[in-house]
Amino acid sequence: MAAIELHGLTKRFGAVTAVDDLTLELGAGTVTGLLGPNGAGKTTTLRMLLGLVTPTTGTATFDGTRYVDLTDPARQVGAVLEAASFHPGRRAIDHLRILASAAGLPARRVDDALSQVAMTEHARRRVGGFSLGMRQRLGLAAALLGEPSVLVLDEPANGLDPEGVHWLRAFLRSQADAGRTVVVSSHLLAEVAQTVDHVVILDKGRLITSAPLDDLTTRAGSVVIVRTPDADRFRAELTRRGIDANLTAPDEVTSSDTTPEAVGRVIGAIGLVVYEMRLIQSNLEDVFFSLTNTAPPATNASPTTKQGVPS
Amino acid sequence: MNQLVRTELLKQRTTRVPLAGICAAPIAAALITFAILTLSGKDGNDPLGPDSLVQIIGAPAGVITVIAVLLGVLGMAGEYRHHTITTTFLATPRRRDVVIAKIIAHALIGAVMGLLALTVSAAIAVPWLLSSGIDVPLNGDLVLVAAGLIVLTALYGALGVSIGAIVRNQTTAAAVVLVWLLAIEGFIGDLFHDTSFVEWLPAAAGRALVHIGPNADGLGAPAAAGVFAIYVAGFAFAGIRLTLDRDIS
Numbered sequence: 261m262a263a264i265e266l267h268g269l270t271k272r273f274g275a276v277t278a279v280d281d282l283t284l285e286l287g288a289g290t291v292t293g294l295l296g297p298n299g300a301g302k303t304t305t306l307r308m309l310l311g312l313v314t315p316t317t318g319t320a321t322f323d324g325t326r327y328v329d330l331t332d333p334a335r336q337v338g339a340v341l342e343a344a345s346f347h348p349g350r351r352a353i354d355h356l357r358i359l360a361s362a363a364g365l366p367a368r369r370v371d372d373a374l375s376q377v378a379m380t381e382h383a384r385r386r387v388g389g390f391s392l393g394m395r396q397r398l399g400l401a402a403a404l405l406g407e408p409s410v411l412v413l414d415e416p417a418n419g420l421d422p423e424g425v426h427w428l429r430a431f432l433r434s435q436a437d438a439g440r441t442v443v444v445s446s447h448l449l450a451e452v453a454q455t456v457d458h459v460v461i462l463d464k465g466r467l468i469t470s471a472p473l474d475d476l477t478t479r480a481g482s483v484v485i486v487r488t489p490d491a492d493r494f495r496a497e498l499t500r501r502g503i504d505a506n507l508t509a510p511d512e513v514t515s516s517d518t519t520p521e522a523v524g525r526v527i528g529a530i531g532l533v534v535y536e537m538r539l540i541q542s543n544l545e546d547v548f549f550s551l552t553n554t555a556p557p558a559t560n561a562s563p564t565t566k567q568g569v570p571s
Numbered sequence: 572m573n574q575l576v577r578t579e580l581l582k583q584r585t586t587r588v589p590l591a592g593i594c595a596a597p598i599a600a601a602l603i604t605f606a607i608l609t610l611s612g613k614d615g616n617d618p619l620g621p622d623s624l625v626q627i628i629g630a631p632a633g634v635i636t637v638i639a640v641l642l643g644v645l646g647m648a649g650e651y652r653h654h655t656i657t658t659t660f661l662a663t664p665r666r667r668d669v670v671i672a673k674i675i676a677h678a679l680i681g682a683v684m685g686l687l688a689l690t691v692s693a694a695i696a697v698p699w700l701l702s703s704g705i706d707v708p709l710n711g712d713l714v715l716v717a718a719g720l721i722v723l724t725a726l727y728g729a730l731g732v733s734i735g736a737i738v739r740n741q742t743t744a745a746a747v748v749l750v751w752l753l754a755i756e757g758f759i760g761d762l763f764h765d766t767s768f769v770e771w772l773p774a775a776a777g778r779a780l781v782h783i784g785p786n787a788d789g790l791g792a793p794a795a796a797g798v799f800a801i802y803v804a805g806f807a808f809a810g811i812r813l814t815l816d817r818d819i820s
Contacts, residue, residue: 304820311664312657312819328664339661345654347586354585361578362662402658 263288263410263441264309268318271304271465278304280465282318286443286458288409291436293452293473294445296462297552302445303341305462306414310339322410334363338403339412345399348388352379352398355387359402373401377431393424400431411435413444429455453545463552476547483516484523487536497530498523511535575663575672576679583646583680592642593684596724599638600631600688604695619700624707627696629716629781631688636727636777639681640748643731646677647810648741657819670736670811674729681728685721715792719780722796727777730803736810773802 269282279301286292294302307313309320311328322330322337330336346355356370374380377397387395396416403411416432417425432455435442446452452459459476461468469476488494488511495513498505503522505515515523520539527534583589607627612618647670650656663669700707731748738744752774760769769775770790779795790798 307818307820310661312660314816314818330664333664334662341657341661342654345657347649347653347655349586349588351585354581358578358581358585359658359662361581362575362659364574 263290264320264322264443265324266305266309266318266320269305269308269315269320270317271301271308271313272316277465279308279315279462282462282465282467284460284467284470286441286460288441289436289439290458291432291442291444291456292458292460293456294443294460294462295447295452295548296445296468298447299464300462300552301465302462303414304465306339306341306412306443306445310337310341310412312341332363332406334359334365334406334408336406336408337410337412338406338408339414340396340399340403340416341412341414342399344395346387346390346395349386351384351386352390353383355398356402356405360405363406365405369405369407373404376404377401378427392419393421393427396420396424396428408440410441411443413442415445415447417446459547461548461552468552477541482539482541483514484518484520485512485514485536485538485540486523486527486532486534487512488532488534490532494527494530494532497526501526572668572672572675575668576675579646579672579676580679583642583676588645589642589680592638593680593687595638596631596635596684597687597691599634600691601695603627603631603634604692608696608699619703619705621706621708622712623700623705624693624696625712625716628689628692628713629720631692632720632723632778632781635684635688636681636724637749637752639677639684639724639727640731640734640752641745642680643673643677643728643733644735644744644748645731645741646673647732647735648739648744649735651739652741660819666814667811670732670807670814673732673736674807677728677732678725679728681724681726682721684728685724688724689717689720716781719792719796723777723780723799726796726799726803730773730806733803733806733810736814737806771798773799776802 264286266282266284269279270277271279282301282305294305296302304313305320308315309322309327311326319326321327327333327337350358353370353374356373357367359365360367360370371380371383374383377400379394379397379401382390382394387398390398396419400413400416403413413432417428420428432442432444436455436457444452444456453473456473458471459473460470485508486494487509491507491509491511491513495505495507498513498515503515503518503526505513508514520537523537526532527537604627607623607630608619610616611623650659659669660666697707734748735741735744738747756772756774759772760775763769770779776790776795776798779790780792780799
């Protein structure tokens with residue numbers, strides 16, 4: 261049985277359909293990235309999954325059971341939905357003590373959870389003085405209190421500085437290595453790509469795709485770009501050998517659906533002078549923008565590039 | 572349920588405002604008691620007499636019930652304001668149990684406030700009256716007022732939670748309570764002063780719980796407690812119903 265199942269999940273707020281007939285299954289032990297542009301329905305989906313928002317129609321279950329019907333929810337599912345879910349005047353340790361008490365968890369779990377997110381030294385500080393990154397960590401500590409097998413995290417990287425994002429990436433990886441099922445929604449695609457096994461893309465409340473990350477990026481393909489003073493001859497030679505090639509600049513040939521090794525063999529065979537050779541692998545961002553028919557931000561459009569020259 | 576009530580009490584112990592509110596009850600009682608004792612027999616006030624202790628013990632009710640109801644409002648609506656309602660309902664998805672636990676916890680807090688106020692008032696007034704040569708009989712009226720004060724502050728605490736569950740916005744909920752208690756019910760009382768209808772309004776029923784004795788008017792203590800409890804139960808039912816149906820988004 262899938263760890264998480266959504267069946268025909270729909271939520272309408274008046275005339276607005278936030279989530280539209282969403283059906284998908286997420287396997288146990290996977291790290292799933294829930295992606296989509298603003299307003300795609302990610303947060304509403306997670307809140308329906310966690311029993312905070314009532315679906316208009318459909319069901320959302322953990323191992324076949326709705327969250328509100330779980331006998332011991334804190335031990336089964338840990339969740340972080342927003343970084344602001346704290347009373348500013350309360351100490352961090354008290355926030356966790358309250359949640360542990362409500363969930364019937366032993367008090368020692370509070371210290372353990374604080375230690376897991378490297379917050380032990382801040383335990384007695386009031387949350388009002390915390391940075392956003394510290395609040396995110398405290399939220400994660402709360403989610404870990406019951407040592408759950410499933411973690412649901414809504415935009416956990418929001419507002420984190422680079423150090424915080426780095427820490428979060430390592431944290432998510434460690435949770436995955438520990439065998440937990442993790443669902444993480446994010447708009448920071450590069451961060452998600454480094455962490456997740458499986459990707460679910462939503463747009464306008466609808467499921468666009470649900471697939472393993474490798475499948476998605478492989479499906480989108482890659483190109484090899486070669487810069488050479490003899491570009492015309494090189495393009496003709498590639499085409500003659502059945503490799504799709506185009507002249508993308510007077511001194512640049514771009515070949516697709518091939519590998520650097522195949523292109524390199526052609527270069528060696530004809531003794532071509534090469535100034536530069538690049539492999540551009542389609543990444544999650546390319547896939548995301550392609551599937552959601554949106555354009556990448558102008559400052560965030562650089563592809564993943566591996567550079568090299570043939571020997 | 573016991574665990575949830577303990578959790579709610581822990582929430583109140585770990586922030587400053589509830590602690591300040593609880594401490595304010597005996598302080599207010601002390602100030603009011605001193606005021607009555609020192610001003611009696613002056614400026615047209617009645618002189619101290621055998622019935623003074625009953626009046627003194629009931630007098631702080633007006634202030635500490637307001638504190639109790641506001642703490643109840645903060646205890647419920649504050650969860651929405653600080654978005655802690657999300658983590659609360661994640662830890663305990665059975666929302667009805669959460670609201671009931673809050674109602675019980677704030678009733679207990681109100682009862683403690685009433686008890687503290689009662690103790691302080693008595694500790695000041697009894698020696699003062701005895702030293703003034705006034706007899707302090709432990710009669711039925713005294714017991715009823717003392718018990719009424721504790722019951723009333725408990726019920727006001729529960730009422731605050733219920734209103735906080737209905738209104739959610741902390742400021743609006745507090746304003747609704749204060750405007751009703753301090754203005755609207757008085758206005759209704761002025762309009763219908765010659766009918767017994769006003770005795771059945773919530774604040775009037777509450778006052779009747781602590782104003783028994785020779786000069787009391789309105790409902791008797793048991794009826795007043797019953798009427799006020801029915802109001803609280805009605806608001807609690809509405810608060811729970813709305814909380815069950817509400818999306819936390």
